[in-house]
Amino acid sequence: MPGGFPTGRVGSQRVECSQVSTEGGVQHMETRTEPNQAIVPGLLSEGEQPDFPRVLMLAAGGTIARALAVAARLRIPELLAAGPLSSGELAKRAECHPEALDRLLGTLALAGVLTRVADGGYRLTDAGAVLRSDHPASLRNTVMLLAETYDDAFRGLLTTVTSGESAFREVFGVSLYEHLAANPEEERVFDAAMAEMCRPVAAELAGGYDFSGVRTVVDVGGGDGTLLGGILREHPELRGVCVDRPSVCERAAAPPHPAGDRIVFRPADIFTEIPAAGDRYVIKNVLHDWPTEWQVRVLTAIRRAMAATPGSRLLVIEPMLEDEIDAPHALTQMVLCEGGTRGFSEAGMRRLLAAAGFTPLSAGALAGDHRLFECVPSAEAGPVPEARPAGG
């Protein structure tokens, strides 16, 4: 890291970030106190000194997360895009309390997303650059989603850990998607965050999957249409139907889409009413939101829609979670999602597909540990059950 590792104080402890390493895809930050600093003088001998800095740094993680989200909201990274600015200048441009903003900037420098430069200025580091909305791999909305709505839900973590129930309903009184529907700004951030995280898979699927002979792709729970948009850009002969909740479709359909009238946003409840027009159905990162019975319901609704178009196929895309490195991800899913869902292993996905009457023809790897299962309705699955009323 240019200019040395950031150093700061957490509580009364001086903390130096001495090393950032990556093991198994997980980033580890090594921390240490000043050499020979006796952390608990008189109580413990030097050899027994506990790793206070690490524990305090971890416990203060919420401070850094919220600081990132506030900087993103204030568009500090965009203000720094053209080069370093002093904290006073940033306070003027972002209309902030100068001293409070200076403390926020100092916190972000400790976290490694900004660097202090001469004369009290700050500049963005490479890590901080992805907070800019105009960065090609921007994570601006993802950071806001994680450090705002998701972090709020973590207030109920004790409930999830003691009961296995979703903390979201306890904290907000409603499910995640009911909450988003009632809070348009949070929903906008959620949809934009999904789009940010979807881009690598969209590019891979658009460039790597054989769409020859396909006419219409239906994306089930397709959010703002990022995945479909990527596919339609690469394949001008295709049409797309993006199915999602009414408020999501309304927002996504408002601005003119680069795919023009080749893309349609269709508000529907995916558990009951999937449009029958497609010869390829895609469902990406939707199933893990729901308990098994609901996963089977949405897949059954897709199978019912597919019955109208012989030869149609379903592409199921989900991240495969590994016990060792994905525990925080799996825990977040339990906190957020009703029914205590915890994501999929490959074997678990194959069991689900069989239970819902699908046979995988192939399975392949996509970005971000996602796996693509290309499926057809199982010959032995028999007729598709009638739709059940919504919520039933």
Ligand SMILES: C[S@@+](CC[C@H](N)C(=O)[O-])C[C@H]1O[C@@H](n2cnc3c(N)ncnc32)[C@H](O)[C@@H]1O
């Ligand atoms: C985790 S997001 C995934 C979005 C997108 N497929 C992606 O991978 O980026 C789940 C999506 O399912 C949609 N969804 C949830 N419940 C739904 C329902 N009952 N009917 C239609 N869409 C729903 C959400 O609005 C959201 O866009």
